[in-house]
Amino acid sequence: MKLEDRVAIATREWVANVVIGYNFCPFARPVFEPDRIKYAVDHSDNVADVLETLYQGCLELRENDNIATTLVIFDNCAQNFDDYLDVLAMAERLMEQSGFSGEFQLASFHPDYQFDGEDESSPGNFTNRSPYPTLHIIREHDIEQAMRGKEDSSAIYERNMRKAESFGCEHFASILDDLRKR
Numbered sequence: 001m002k003l004e005d006r007v008a009i010a011t012r013e014w015v016a017n018v019v020i021g022y023n024f025c026p027f028a029r030p031v032f033e034p035d036r037i038k039y040a041v042d043h044s045d046n047v048a049d050v051l052e053t054l055y056q057g058c059l060e061l062r063e064n065d066n067i068a069t070t071l072v073i074f075d076n077c078a079q080n081f082d083d084y085l086d087v088l089a090m091a092e093r094l095m096e097q098s099g100f101s102g103e104f105q106l107a108s109f110h111p112d113y114q115f116d117g118e119d120e121s122s123p124g125n126f127t128n129r130s131p132y133p134t135l136h137i138i139r140e141h142d143i144e145q146a147m148r149g150k151e152d153s154s155a156i157y158e159r160n161m162r163k164a165e166s167f168g169c170e171h172f173a174s175i176l177d178d179l180r181k182r
Helices: 006-020 047-063 081-097 123-128 140-147 153-167 169-181
Strands: 037-042 069-074 104-109 134-139
Touching: 006 037, 006 069, 006 169, 037 047, 047 069, 047 081, 047 134, 081 104, 081 134, 104 140, 123 153, 123 169, 134 140, 153 169
Parallel strands: 037 069
Antiparallel strands: 069 134, 104 134
8 A cells, every 4th residue: 555645654654663563562463564454544623524534444444354454543633632532432432323333443542642540651651652643443353363362452451561661751752753753
């Protein structure tokens, strides 16, 4: 897939260098290398447009097995993390109301991501920090299949937290800043 949009390119580099490079998601490499990730960029500052992009992404995933997963990336909407959480809640409602629950689930990423109960300055937050606000549409059966015989999700989370702590905030903040400047 030839990417020409700077937001998509930065996000693809983040997937390669951070998500895969630090093994934050052990399931990303098998779909990254054969180029089966769709990068759906929405430049609108309107939440309704972002939700429409998400909806269309779900429909396309439903109809096209060549796409393994979709990242809906928005660079002008929900830049504030609290606003992003509102968009995420609306996106989850949309998924349920549109009949996508049980078929797809969302993972969430944001430049200022903060896990509930974590300090804002915790390095662990960088496991879900991305160059731009992003909703990741994942097929549930792919998650189930990928988890068979693998470490459970809580072990992955704990390993990621330890790894993020070992590198520290400045390290990851520098990477994200570089990606956004491109």
